[in-house]
Amino acid sequence: MTAMTATSSPPVDHATEVSTVLRAVAVRKAYRRGLWPRRRVLSVLEGADLELEPGEIVGLVGENGSGKSTLMKILAGDLLADAGEVERSDSFGYCPQIPVLYERLTCDEHLDLFGAAYGLDPALLERNRAALYESLDFERFADRRVEELSGGTRSKLNLAIALLHDPQLLFLDEPYAGFDWDTYQRFWTITAERRDAGATVLIISHFITDEERFDRIYDLVDGRTVQR
Template sequence: MTTVERPVRTFVLDAAGIEKSYRRGLRHRQNILRGADITLRPGEVVGLVGENGSGKSTFMKILVGALRADAGTVVVDGKLGYCPQEPVFYERLTCDEHFELFGRAYRMSPAAERRARRELYAALGFERYASTRADRLSGGTLAKLNLGLALLADPEVLLLDEPYAGFDWDTYVKFWQLVAQRREQGRSVLIISHFVADEERFDRIVQLRDGRAEPR
């Protein structure tokens, strides 16, 4: 019998030479990203910081495939979860119905979806809102639902755009407990924010400046 060793993964996400500009008027183009690079290794928590208008959200949308870059490449090795800055929800659906819908989109079995849903309700503390429609949820609970949907399929890499917005202190603590668990499981997390308060929680912090991502 021949044993074939699987190659060791050196990254779960690798973006190289990302460029993006927008037209401003008839003749002028504003360069937002000028060859930005970033690599996430398995089990790594990385922060991407930058001033308002530095292109953080543009970079994130390119990484998740929601926006096309003018140049550069993005390679993802495994499932990707995305938590946008503004929660994406359907007003008339309950929290349970959101999880069911996203579970089907992720091609999860009904049993796996229900199990993951229960775990996320417990971890984030909003099970009592399971049957509540999204248009009746507070901003904080919508933020929990937003994060829960991104985590539902247990992605190898989780991308979070300003995830702290709407979190109270208890949710903030629960959030970092989830991040620590994912690191231990070899999962990777990229957090984009305009500031980083708890630097010791990150393995690396990268700063987006003048359209390029540089170690801070």
């Protein structure tokens, strides 16, 4: 587990650490824009809490602009909170809302790059790569550069990168926004399989159509999380 603390570090309670994959307490974040005297502060998170256990699919739902992506960036360590505490598993994958891909690299080259960054041995990388091409149905684009790909295929690659090392915890920010119906079904098969194997999946969605697919749902309202 990695502890990240924006303020002073309270002692870690190892008794509650055992089965918790992620624990976020009283997370606060404001964005500051402009310069004095026109300085504006937009407070987005006002003490958000979130706790995830092994083997569950959890939804994080809220209106556009409610702070879902901000909270996920903080959980993934991409953005620093102003206050609060986040503890999470070191084994995680993050699929950001806006894919971070290299226009000039192919799908295969992306998976090579991230496989190396995750420290996967070559045999495991090949196995996981083949399984993801098959389950997301985009092997025919393996040698295509990102600049040639449609939005839907970019989203598949973005998701495949997060899944590549078979992490214990997955952060997925509106992962199926660009998917067609077939890919949407494939997405749920993959996430349910990972969950059943013990992984934890946090999925951001700005509305929920398939509530029964989630084990739990948090609504983000006025900068705080409320469990349904």
